[in-house]
Amino acid sequence: MSIDTNALKRTKLYNKHIELGAKMVPFAGFDMPVQYEGLTPEHHAVRNSVGMFDVSHMGEFSVKGKDAEALVAWLCSNNVGKMVDMQAQYNCMPNDEGGVVDDLIVYRWSAEEYTLVVNGSNIAKDWDWVMKQREAKGFDCEVEDQSDDISLMAVQGPNAEKVLQKLTDVDLSAIKFYHFDAGNFGGSDDVIISNTGYTGSGGFEIYAWNNDAEMIWDAIMEAGKEYAIVPCGLGARDTLRLEKGYCLYGNDLDDTTSPIEAGLGWITKFAEPFNNQDYHKTLKENGPARKLVGFEMIDRGIPRQHYELVDAAGNTIGEVTSGTQSPSLGKAIGMGYVKPEFAKSDSEIYVQVRKKTLKAKVCKLPFLQ
Numbered sequence: 001m002s003i004d005t006n007a008l009k010r011t012k013l014y015n016k017h018i019e020l021g022a023k024m025v026p027f028a029g030f031d032m033p034v035q036y037e038g039l040t041p042e043h044h045a046v047r048n049s050v051g052m053f054d055v056s057h058m059g060e061f062s063v064k065g066k067d068a069e070a071l072v073a074w075l076c077s078n079n080v081g082k083m084v085d086m087q088a089q090y091n092c093m094p095n096d097e098g099g100v101v102d103d104l105i106v107y108r109w110s111a112e113e114y115t116l117v118v119n120g121s122n123i124a125k126d127w128d129w130v131m132k133q134r135e136a137k138g139f140d141c142e143v144e145d146q147s148d149d150i151s152l153m154a155v156q157g158p159n160a161e162k163v164l165q166k167l168t169d170v171d172l173s174a175i176k177f178y179h180f181d182a183g184n185f186g187g188s189d190d191v192i193i194s195n196t197g198y199t200g201s202g203g204f205e206i207y208a209w210n211n212d213a214e215m216i217w218d219a220i221m222e223a224g225k226e227y228a229i230v231p232c233g234l235g236a237r238d239t240l241r242l243e244k245g246y247c248l249y250g251n252d253l254d255d256t257t258s259p260i261e262a263g264l265g266w267i268t269k270f271a272e273p274f275n276n277q278d279y280h281k282t283l284k285e286n287g288p289a290r291k292l293v294g295f296e297m298i299d300r301g302i303p304r305q306h307y308e309l310v311d312a313a314g315n316t317i318g319e320v321t322s323g324t325q326s327p328s329l330g331k332a333i334g335m336g337y338v339k340p341e342f343a344k345s346d347s348e349i350y351v352q353v354r355k356k357t358l359k360a361k362v363c364k365l366p367f368l369q
Helices: 014-019 039-048 068-075 120-137 160-165 210-223 234-243 277-286
Strands: 023-027 030-035 051-054 059-064 087-094 100-110 113-118 142-145 150-156 180-185 188-194 203-209 230-232 291-297 308-310 316-326 331-338 348-353 356-363
Touching: 014 210, 030 234, 039 051, 039 230, 039 234, 051 210, 051 234, 059 068, 059 120, 068 113, 068 120, 087 277, 100 120, 113 120, 120 142, 150 160, 150 210, 160 203, 160 210, 188 210, 203 210, 234 316, 234 331, 316 348
Parallel strands: 051 230
Antiparallel strands: 023 030, 051 150, 059 113, 059 142, 087 100, 100 113, 150 203, 180 188, 188 203, 291 331, 291 356, 308 316, 308 348, 316 331, 348 356
8 A cells, every 4th residue: 555645744854854865764754764773773872872853743632721630531541630740641531432542642731731641643532532531521621732842852861861951040950750841952942952852861852843843853963973963764763662671552552451451550549539440449459350561582583563472372362552672771572462371581482473473571661681
């Protein structure tokens, strides 16, 4: 099946990617860079120094008004009521069927103002869900889809703070992990600087209005020369997140998976009510029928999404959800759902790769400490 590239959206940084020789691929309805110089050097740049990603395909919803906190708390599995101003929180949005509409980051400006950052492939679905819940429960607040107005750059790696501090008066060292600030940055006076990321190597995410995106991209690339900054594509983003055992919606999470099954009990809190709470509480108490695990390959081969997982006798025990060759570890790794009895570390499992049955072993997440 061919994809009509003319129908794909482009981020405001599209021309930068073309100038830099990026290989572009369809992703979440956008024409996005999968790699520039290559996945492996981009991956190592983030682990060892600093790299920058265009992740402007992500969606942003603004929630404002008297019932802003009540709506966000009802939508989300984590304890939104415990958040303080200028804090971010990782979350799931449970649906009515026992799965999740999306995983997301919630930003709290105040009790009457939040920003929800959702996955690019789910913007329309998430918007419909949020509006449906607001109307059904009668929450008094305004919700605005700002996804087409905001660009998002993730600057990740141990040297990210040194690079970015050159471009702002905001004291980045004062922004704690999963907190944020707003102020001047890279020539713009209205930028959100968030101590968050999807790589596990530290760094910040920069939210800017579209009109400022190219200017800020150029400023970061210039400021990063001292630390050999490189632009990074979706390929490295995937290997980096998988080494850390971070879930990817559409692979490790979807409309049918409970956060309890996905090892996300730590963001599923029952102190305050959220949608379909009883289902997940019961699942936690009784134990799920499948669990998301990490595994490393013993035999040579790379696991891929939807590959079957079997036991030594060839009986189906689950399915691979994510897999790759880990650049940092030099071995093939994967995640997948298995029956609970195979979820313990060092359990022997097998991956059906085409017509071969390859040995693997379950290991603790994250793969990379």
